[in-house]
Amino acid sequence: MKERPRLLAVFGTRPEAIKLAPVIRALRARPELEVGVAVTAQHREMLDQVLDLFDLTPEYDLDLMQTGQELPDLTGRILGGLQPLLRAEQPRLVLVQGDTTTAFAAALAAFYSRVSVAHVEAGLRTESKYSPWPEEINRRLVTVLADWHFAPTEAAAANLRREGVPAGRIHVTGNTVIDALRMVTRPDHRFRSEALAAWLAAAAGRRLLLVTLHRRENWGAALGDICRGLRDILAEFPDTALILPLHKNPAVRAVITDTLGAAAAPERLCLCEPLDYADFANLMGRAYLIVTDSGGVQEEAPSLGKPLVVARDTTERPEIVARGGAVLAGAGGAAVSEALRRLLTDDALYARMAGAGNPYGDGRAAERIVSVLTAAIFGH
Ligand code: UD1
Ligand code: UDP
Numbered sequence: 001m002k003e004r005p006r007l008l009a010v011f012g013t014r015p016e017a018i019k020l021a022p023v024i025r026a027l028r029a030r031p032e033l034e035v036g037v038a039v040t041a042q043h044r045e046m047l048d049q050v051l052d053l054f055d056l057t058p059e060y061d062l063d064l065m066q067t068g069q070e071l072p073d074l075t076g077r078i079l080g081g082l083q084p085l086l087r088a089e090q091p092r093l094v095l096v097q098g099d100t101t102t103a104f105a106a107a108l109a110a111f112y113s114r115v116s117v118a119h120v121e122a123g124l125r126t127e128s129k130y131s132p133w134p135e136e137i138n139r140r141l142v143t144v145l146a147d148w149h150f151a152p153t154e155a156a157a158a159n160l161r162r163e164g165v166p167a168g169r170i171h172v173t174g175n176t177v178i179d180a181l182r183m184v185t186r187p188d189h190r191f192r193s194e195a196l197a198a199w200l201a202a203a204a205g206r207r208l209l210l211v212t213l214h215r216r217e218n219w220g221a222a223l224g225d226i227c228r229g230l231r232d233i234l235a236e237f238p239d240t241a242l243i244l245p246l247h248k249n250p251a252v253r254a255v256i257t258d259t260l261g262a263a264a265a266p267e268r269l270c271l272c273e274p275l276d277y278a279d280f281a282n283l284m285g286r287a288y289l290i291v292t293d294s295g296g297v298q299e300e301a302p303s304l305g306k307p308l309v310v311a312r313d314t315t316e317r318p319e320i321v322a323r324g325g326a327v328l329a330g331a332g333g334a335a336v337s338e339a340l341r342r343l344l345t346d347d348a349l350y351a352r353m354a355g356a357g358n359p360y361g362d363g364r365a366a367e368r369i370v371s372v373l374t375a376a377i378f379g380h
Helices: 014-028 045-053 071-089 101-112 135-145 154-162 176-184 194-203 221-236 250-260 277-286 295-303 319-323 333-345 347-354 365-378
Strands: 006-011 034-039 093-097 116-120 148-151 170-172 207-212 240-245 269-272 289-292 308-310 326-328
Touching: 006 014, 006 071, 006 101, 014 034, 014 045, 014 093, 014 116, 014 176, 014 295, 014 365, 034 071, 045 277, 071 101, 093 101, 101 116, 101 135, 116 135, 116 365, 148 154, 148 365, 154 170, 170 365, 176 277, 176 295, 176 365, 194 240, 194 269, 194 277, 207 221, 207 277, 221 240, 221 250, 221 333, 250 269, 277 295, 289 295, 289 333, 295 308, 295 319, 295 326, 308 333, 319 326, 333 347
Parallel strands: 006 034, 006 093, 093 116, 116 148, 148 170, 207 240, 207 289, 240 269, 289 308, 308 326
Antiparallel strands: none
16 A cells, blocks of 8 residues: 655644644544654643543653753753654654744754644744743744744734745644634533532632733743732622632742732632643633733633733734734733723723634634645645
């Protein structure tokens, strides 16, 4: 039997896994292709949660995560770890996603092995070198290395054209996170975490503020300040309850638990472990509003009709801010609490933001990506 062209998806963190899972599923539905999965495990537990949920078993697991890993060392270990397997596999192309160190280093490793690169979620830009750090530059470096650029939105495609990427190499597909979100959200979702289900029952009747915070450029003082802003809001609005699934990073959780840990009674405040994606997605559906510095959450919240306060100074996802569904508050406590105060007191503003609509995709991004790739490989 003729050998099928083999593609290799390489990823390492929670968001990459969530956003590549629909693409891998769509590729596996094509009998004329083979797709392998290699994980760097830049994240360990948070990656494994997603692998379990989407039933993905990697052929290769570099198992690289170290506590408190630093960028140069992580980059070097990814390059070194991928080289032998790329040499042995010689895939037709490597698929990477987003702006993490894994995405950048995997694209570079593929280049060193003269393997083509397809970049999912290409073209997002803040135009600010250190914000988000290091993601803005990681994503630009992947652009230089990539042969196929899958832009989630027209604005992202325009950024790529402006930088000289040939128009024929850019495909606007929507963001695959919307595909993933649709795969896991259900009106009758039963929360897998019993602790979460119990807390939700205790908090019932209150307006639920869902928060995620982890950005590297905010580690330390800025993160503490944002948490103090949240503490003020809990004190001012007794009809609210706040849930914050903590990132696994010890540097992030220490600041959050120190600043926010005792801010309200347990039925009004939950600092929990990272939630399984199905639980988290369905929890977003129950939230009154969302506060985040996450990339993926900025894309998901609008498709669930949830007003969003972005606790960052810049965003590479300006579409929802432009539509009025999100406020780019800044990475400061007073700015975040002021944005929340407005949303919690102004019903008309809340309704406008909740109704802003979703600019990030229709749930068929993976299908479009796979059509482009199969056409490129088979010439039809
Ligand atoms: C990484 C990405 C960031 C992405 C984020 C998603 C880089 C440089 N950063 O940031 O773009 O937004 O993932 O969450 O690529 N840890 C665990 N268990 C885990 C995951 C992390 O213990 O499952 C701890 C480890 O101590 C690790 C630390 O968190 O060293 C930081 O992880 P790392 O991947 O370097 O950075 P993130 O801030 O997670
Ligand atoms: N997420 C999750 N469990 C959580 C918090 C977030 O599954 O407890 C999901 C979220 O829905 C989104 C993704 O993780 O799809 C975002 O990951 P993260 O914020 O870590 O990374 P970023 O998107 O900022 O790179």
